[in-house]
Amino acid sequence: MKFTWFNLMPWPYLPDDFREKNRSVWVDIDSNLYDPVRGHVVYNDYLDLLEYADTLGFDGVGINEHHQNGYGLMPSPNIMAAALTRRTSKAAVVVLGNSIALYNPPIRVAEEFAMLDVMSGGRLVAGFPVGTSMDTNFCYGQIPALTREKYAEAHDMIIRAWTEDKPFAFNGRYNKLRHVNIWPKSLQKPHPPIHIPGGGSVETYDFCIDNTYSYSYLSFSGYLRAKALLAGYWDQVVKRNAPDTSPYRAGFAQTVFVAETDAEAERLYSEHAFYFYNRCLHVFAGFADAPGYRTVKTIQSGALNQYGRPEYPKLTWKDLVDGGYIIAGSPETVRQRFEDLIKGLNVGNIFLLLHVGNMPKDLCMYSTKLFAEKVMPHLRNMWPDYDDDNRFWCSPLAERAQPAPLGPDFAPALTSATQPQMVPAK
Amino acid sequence: MIENKTVQTPKGMVEYLEGGTGPDLVFLHGTGGVTADSPFLKALATKYHVRAPFLPGYGESEDNPEIRDMLDVTLHTFDVLDALGVSKPILVGHSLGGMVAAEMAAVAPNDVDRLCLIAAAGLWIDTYPVPDMFSLLPRELPEYLFHDVAAGTALMTSNVSMSDPKFLIPFLVRNARQLGMAGKLLFPIPERGLKDRIHRIKARTVLVWGDSDRMFPAPYAQAFKAAIKGSELVSVPEAGHMVIVEQTPAVMAAIGRLG
Numbered sequence: 071m072k073f074t075w076f077n078l079m080p081w082p083y084l085p086d087d088f089r090e091k092n093r094s095v096w097v098d099i100d101s102n103l104y105d106p107v108r109g110h111v112v113y114n115d116y117l118d119l120l121e122y123a124d125t126l127g128f129d130g131v132g133i134n135e136h137h138q139n140g141y142g143l144m145p146s147p148n149i150m151a152a153a154l155t156r157r158t159s160k161a162a163v164v165v166l167g168n169s170i171a172l173y174n175p176p177i178r179v180a181e182e183f184a185m186l187d188v189m190s191g192g193r194l195v196a197g198f199p200v201g202t203s204m205d206t207n208f209c210y211g212q213i214p215a216l217t218r219e220k221y222a223e224a225h226d227m228i229i230r231a232w233t234e235d236k237p238f239a240f241n242g243r244y245n246k247l248r249h250v251n252i253w254p255k256s257l258q259k260p261h262p263p264i265h266i267p268g269g270g271s272v273e274t275y276d277f278c279i280d281n282t283y284s285y286s287y288l289s290f291s292g293y294l295r296a297k298a299l300l301a302g303y304w305d306q307v308v309k310r311n312a313p314d315t316s317p318y319r320a321g322f323a324q325t326v327f328v329a330e331t332d333a334e335a336e337r338l339y340s341e342h343a344f345y346f347y348n349r350c351l352h353v354f355a356g357f358a359d360a361p362g363y364r365t366v367k368t369i370q371s372g373a374l375n376q377y378g379r380p381e382y383p384k385l386t387w388k389d390l391v392d393g394g395y396i397i398a399g400s401p402e403t404v405r406q407r408f409e410d411l412i413k414g415l416n417v418g419n420i421f422l423l424l425h426v427g428n429m430p431k432d433l434c435m436y437s438t439k440l441f442a443e444k445v446m447p448h449l450r451n452m453w454p455d456y457d458d459d460n461r462f463w464c465s466p467l468a469e470r471a472q473p474a475p476l477g478p479d480f481a482p483a484l485t486s487a488t489q490p491q492m493v494p495a496k
Numbered sequence: 497m498i499e500n501k502t503v504q505t506p507k508g509m510v511e512y513l514e515g516g517t518g519p520d521l522v523f524l525h526g527t528g529g530v531t532a533d534s535p536f537l538k539a540l541a542t543k544y545h546v547r548a549p550f551l552p553g554y555g556e557s558e559d560n561p562e563i564r565d566m567l568d569v570t571l572h573t574f575d576v577l578d579a580l581g582v583s584k585p586i587l588v589g590h591s592l593g594g595m596v597a598a599e600m601a602a603v604a605p606n607d608v609d610r611l612c613l614i615a616a617a618g619l620w621i622d623t624y625p626v627p628d629m630f631s632l633l634p635r636e637l638p639e640y641l642f643h644d645v646a647a648g649t650a651l652m653t654s655n656v657s658m659s660d661p662k663f664l665i666p667f668l669v670r671n672a673r674q675l676g677m678a679g680k681l682l683f684p685i686p687e688r689g690l691k692d693r694i695h696r697i698k699a700r701t702v703l704v705w706g707d708s709d710r711m712f713p714a715p716y717a718q719a720f721k722a723a724i725k726g727s728e729l730v731s732v733p734e735a736g737h738m739v740i741v742e743q744t745p746a747v748m749a750a751i752g753r754l755g
Contacts, residue, residue: 077712097631141618185667206629207630207684208628208682208684211684211685213679213680213683214630214676214683215676215677215678215679215680216564217679219561249588276570352633355633356631356632356633356636357631359678360630360631360679361630361672361674361678361679362672362676362679362680362683362684364676365672366559366669366673369665369668369669369672370665371670372661372665457742483606
């Protein structure tokens with residue numbers, strides 16, 4: 071199993087009447103609600119949490135890209151990833167991901183991911199989402215019906231930039247580059263493992279299967295509701311004659327809270343769960359799905375969009391728990407639920423939403439520590455037959471550079487090998 | 497009697513509506529498309545030989561991923577006229593169709609000599625930003641489209657049942673095909689450089705605008721009038737963006753000025 075501690079980085083100060091006074095948390099959210107002085111602390115707290123997860127033995131620390139979004143403060147996840155390469159040492163840096171249709175030219179993604187891979191010593195797991203309609207179309211102005219074609223071209227350019235060993239010309243429809251020759255190249259060869267976040271597009275299933283990429287379903291509605299979607303994916307894996315049904319071909323995001331007892335979980339965490347589902351997911355339905363963004367084939371398959379749905383505010387804690395939106399409770403409760411999730415969905419990659427909504431840092435650390443110590447060890451060996459499957463995870467260098475121990479006592483010392491040499495006069 | 501027909505073009509099969517006798521008139525539909533029972537088309541057919549081709553993705557017109565931008569659509573529409581054997585018709589376009597008609601007249605000024613632009617898209621004025629039509633919910637649309645919002649709402653919501661999946665999925669598919677195509681020209685801002693080419697138009701031009709157009713409000717009518725030499729503006733009271741529906745006789749009279 072691969073457990074990634076994932077942070078959406080929500081803004082924790084949305085007012086109590088946010089829903090009533092604002093039509094959307096995303097795209098046209100009131101910018102006066104953001105306060106950069108508080109934001110300074112928020113970013114640092116969130117980085118602390120990710121770095122703490124590394125010390126507790128999570129396999130990965132995860133981040134993603136959103137724009138103009140009150141629950142996702144990372145327009146550029148690569149900036150967060152760069153920060154994480156220095157104060158984490160073991161965990162994969164899972165950037166899930168860069169919306170490659172938005173970068174102009176997308177060679178930028180090949181370059182930045184290569185930098186992150188080299189900086190982290192080969193700890194990068196790269197993600198290439200098409201991006202939500204809110205981000206891609208309404209914030210970044212991409213034409214909905216052309217987004218997928220542009221995405222496909224960007225993908226081809228990035229993979230070629232990583233894998234070809236000589237400069238080449240790229241004559242695309244959206245990008246024309248006479249000299250593609252990135253410096254640096256990625257450390258992992260032929261390139262870092264790739265995860266594709268998807269929301270039920272049939273075309274995305276095939277894209278993952280054909281390229282040996284892991285399909286990630288980053289849902290907020292929990293594992294019970296995800297069963298049909300992932301069953302569709304696994305059916306397609308078989309239909310398309312993939313060589314195996316390794317659980318690492320799929321990933322799933324799950325909101326989770328751990329406490330000493332089930333009752334304590336409700337007492338400690340319910341307000342933060344409600345904050346997330348009621349305020350953070352308050353997305354104007356008109357932004358959820360620009361016409362042409364989803365393909366006709368996907369619409370015909372009946373996959374509906376997870377945004378712009380009105381039902382969240384009606385859910386009680388019991389509804390959230392019983393409906394599997396969240397997994398919450400004692401370590402034993404959480405462990406049992408996760409066994410159901412992992413077996414039920416056949417997934418090897420879990421993205422844990424352990425920070426939720428407006429959770430304070432200390433409370434999140436409490437929940438995170440309980441998960442790491444009392445839940446995760448019992449879930450480690452769910453897929454013994456696939457222990458050797460390393461196609462979907464990073465392969466770091468055995469010996470990796472560490473940040474120098476700088477401090478008041480630090481003094482640069484010259485060794486004989488680095489002594490400046492006198493150059494003899496001619 | 498308006499009939500649905502099809503014709504082959506280099507970019508795929510195109511469905512079109514045909515009816516009436518008289519001078520050749522080609523009508524280019526707006527974002528919502530047009531159907532054979534349109535009272536506006538029926539009115540046109542009393543005086544003209546009307547053809548109304550559908551953009552790719554509308555009706556039975558084939559989707560064509562190779563049609564991506566303004567020039568593609570402009571040239572494709574000329575190909576459609578060729579396929580229909582129509583030369584120098586009275587060219588009438590509403591909204592999105594007006595944008596296409598204006599581009600055709602600007603790109604090939606010697607091939608378009610009579611032009612009627614009704615509530616046309618294609619220009620952008622910073623001080624009068626056009627509503628973000630692609631984020632409007634179905635229930636919000638009538639307010640932007642009609643002078644008489646209650647009547648417009650009744651028109652748009654008859655036979656609509658969004659809670660019924662049997663209705664919803666075909667509705668979403670139709671939206672994805674039609675608005676997906678429209679978005680290639682209109683998303684996120686309905687301006688594709690017409691302002692740099694519009695001076696080339698030589699056609700005798702009549703502009704028709706509803707006084708209550710809340711999609712492309714009155715300053716857009718003035719901007720077209722200022723940009724097209726010798727153009728006439730017919731402002732229609734008690735009409736919104738769907739002036740062709742709300743004041744059909746006034747639009748007919750305006751087109752009549754083109755002879």
